[in-house]
Amino acid sequence: MWPGRCACNRCCTGRLGHGAACVARGDTSPRQESRLACHPKKAVAPTLNAPLNATANPMEDNCKAPAPLPGKPITRRFASRDTSQLGRARMLEKSIAALAPIPSATSSRVSSYLLLTHAHGAPSENGALMETLKAQVMLFSNKSEHYSAQVRPPGTNRRIPQTIIIGVRKGGTRALLEMLDVHPNIVVAATEVHFFDWDENYVKGIDWYGSLMPFSYENQITIEKTPGYFTSPQAPERIHDMNSSIKLLLILRDPTERVISDYTQVYYNRLESHKPVQLFEDIVIKNGALNTKYKAIQRSLYDIHMEKWLKHFSLDQIHIVDGNTLIKDPLPELQKVERFLNLPSRIMSSNFYFNQTKGFYCIRSDGRERCLHESKGRPHPVVNSTVLEQLYSYFREHNAKFYKMINHSFDWH
Numbered sequence: 001m002w003p004g005r006c007a008c009n010r011c012c013t014g015r016l017g018h019g020a021a022c023v024a025r026g027d028t029s030p031r032q033e034s035r036l037a038c039h040p041k042k043a044v045a046p047t048l049n050a051p052l053n054a055t056a057n058p059m060e061d062n063c064k065a066p067a068p069l070p071g072k073p074i075t076r077r078f079a080s081r082d083t084s085q086l087g088r089a090r091m092l093e094k095s096i097a098a099l100a101p102i103p104s105a106t107s108s109r110v111s112s113y114l115l116l117t118h119a120h121g122a123p124s125e126n127g128a129l130m131e132t133l134k135a136q137v138m139l140f141s142n143k144s145e146h147y148s149a150q151v152r153p154p155g156t157n158r159r160i161p162q163t164i165i166i167g168v169r170k171g172g173t174r175a176l177l178e179m180l181d182v183h184p185n186i187v188v189a190a191t192e193v194h195f196f197d198w199d200e201n202y203v204k205g206i207d208w209y210g211s212l213m214p215f216s217y218e219n220q221i222t223i224e225k226t227p228g229y230f231t232s233p234q235a236p237e238r239i240h241d242m243n244s245s246i247k248l249l250l251i252l253r254d255p256t257e258r259v260i261s262d263y264t265q266v267y268y269n270r271l272e273s274h275k276p277v278q279l280f281e282d283i284v285i286k287n288g289a290l291n292t293k294y295k296a297i298q299r300s301l302y303d304i305h306m307e308k309w310l311k312h313f314s315l316d317q318i319h320i321v322d323g324n325t326l327i328k329d330p331l332p333e334l335q336k337v338e339r340f341l342n343l344p345s346r347i348m349s350s351n352f353y354f355n356q357t358k359g360f361y362c363i364r365s366d367g368r369e370r371c372l373h374e375s376k377g378r379p380h381p382v383v384n385s386t387v388l389e390q391l392y393s394y395f396r397e398h399n400a401k402f403y404k405m406i407n408h409s410f411d412w413h
Helices: 083-095 104-120 126-140 173-180 206-211 235-242 255-272 280-284 295-299 302-309 330-340 385-406
Strands: 163-167 186-188 221-225 247-252 318-322 352-355 360-365 368-370
Touching: 163 173, 163 235, 173 186, 173 221, 173 247, 173 330, 173 360, 247 330, 255 280, 255 295, 255 385, 280 385, 302 385, 318 330
Parallel strands: 163 221, 163 247, 186 221, 247 318
Antiparallel strands: 352 360, 360 368
């Protein structure tokens, strides 16, 4: 039994019987939970057979799911890593395992539905819940990445993105997207779509692309991010054909640091797949010279890629976010993005806190705290100083061209 829990498995904001209001268990941080004044003796653990919105204690009449926050559809994403709610969803998931075989790739959608029923009222009887889940399992069995199983909130539609984060890979695109998602006037696509850079997706058409977007209200901007767009030869023209006036976000970091981060991701991916790995120096240096054909180095030639984008878009349509600054002090960079998108200033310093363990900023929003996935912020290898100097020297000329292109410079090596 957790002290300070309501019988509906939610935390209350005051002593029961004295106007206490309850919120979803995952909507409070551990520090906040320690300050709650729920009466421990009145807390009763819920059972699986009881409806999710049942109240086991008659004193807890106000122990109800919170209304959705204004401005954000309730079906936006379940991307915050709320392990307490997700754990509850997993328990229910096991209880419906016999209803239909659920492909592993779609199990997260089942959890999303379960979380939705938990947050917005489940059927009053367990049998009714099971029948509802049966119908949902049929939807989830479709392996498409569409949001077809989402419940459409009144007044919302799926909209083609008005803004796209085009890159760069290992530049901080995920951090940027998650931090922007704090804004009430922004909704974000849950996954990297790869519509404009992968031919096999592009041939599916714009309707397929739109079906992958979240529901949004008219006053909201839909943002999609696929880092591969920046280095794709086809993406600039294809995006221009879709919307010539679209606004683009590009987050960049020191090109040498980006190369090392790129290598680090591939290194760990190969380790997890039990594939052989190479030392950074053995890949970057070939026959005593810099291996400029290495893909990670090619991706850091910002001037070459930017030239392709400026053939289709004006510079004032592309806002460049300083990735090195974003991870050290997020707010100023995010406020620049708000102005670029003509949005009211809603992102505050209180939305972020520095996690000493992880070594980077995490997000505090809607009463929850969440950090980026554990794959982010992995330690980089110690690179030979001579190799570093070769990389700095090689990128220096390209950086100078890039600065001239965009009429701005960065504090890169």
